[in-house]
Amino acid sequence: MKVHIEVIYKTSKGAEAVFTSESLQGAHALLIAEDFERTGRVKSIKFVDMYEQEWGLKKLKEYMKEYETEPHNITVYFDGGFDLGTKMAGLGCVVYYEQNGKSYRLRKNAKVEELESNNEAEYAALHLALQEVEALGVHHMPITIIGDSRVVIHQLLDEWPCYEESLSSWADRIEEKLKSLNIQPEYKAVSRKKNQEPDRLATQALKGVEVSSTIET
Known part of the structure; x- marks a missing residue:
């Protein structure tokens, strides 16, 4: 806070x-x-x-x-990848937070179908991250959201137009989720080099390797 x-x-x-x-x-x-x-x-x-x-x-x-007893100081990293050959998407997210004087790292990935582009996969990865944040019980606080997708970040900041209906729908879902949790996001776009952890998780998901873990850091 x-x-x-x-x-x-x-x-x-x-x-x-x-x-x-x-x-x-x-x-x-x-x-x-x-x-x-x-x-x-x-x-x-x-x-x-x-x-x-x-x-x-x-x-x-x-x-x-x-x-102090609730998850706070939340930082979310997300990344999505799309395989044109299989039409499958890999989603990855990492959530860093503090609770009871300790620091934690949550890692989650998922393999999904019915998406049509890499940009959709990026949006879906962020939505996955927000589902994990909700599951932690986070609400009524700011969180930092970091990704290497400039499309997602700049569209959610209303700095770039969103002409594709599928992406607009994802943006609406993201904003509705944030509003329902009364969370104020701070978006940051970074290079792929600074977003390697969720990228690895997305790649692992495409290979069928499922990851779901929380550890103290």
């Missing part, structure tokens, strides 16, 4: 100023806010989350204790 801090600071002579921080992880924001309070000069302090909801210090502390 990320928040920014809003502080009203009052000097010994009564002069006041308002300070607003950049967006910070909740735990980090609490440390800074507590340090501010120790100055004895803080008139008021509040936290504002990504949904513009305001939090007091006590309320945020209580929430963060619960937050």
Whole structure:
């Protein structure tokens, strides 16, 4: 969970100023806010989350204790491959997350038919990743989504037009899933070199090697 801090600071002579921080992880924001309070000069302090909801210090502390027990700091990598010869698609995704003070890596792939292009396979891979995120119980938080498909990333960012009906349908499914979970995505396009893990999973799926695992990292 990320928040920014809003502080009203009052000097010994009564002069006041308002300070607003950049967006910070909740735990980090609490440390800074507590340090501010120790100055004895803080008139008021509040936290504002990504949904513009305001939090007091006590309320945020209580929430963060619960937050740590749930999956958070989610980063999703996805990749899809399509075999023209067999008309089969391989989907791969990796989900990194933290929970109870530990870090985890979830890996999942799938072999599917009834797709018609590599771009469709890329969309389907992202949808597979979001299904895994939903299964973890993730909701009402931001997640980072990373892939090497510039078509998928830029279309979901509304930076590129989507003329193909099949891709438009996949984009709608992705957006509906995110909306139902109240998840705010941050999309990042990377090179294939920086997306090798889901690429391997997609290739393994096409070869009939099924992978489904979660390990502590």
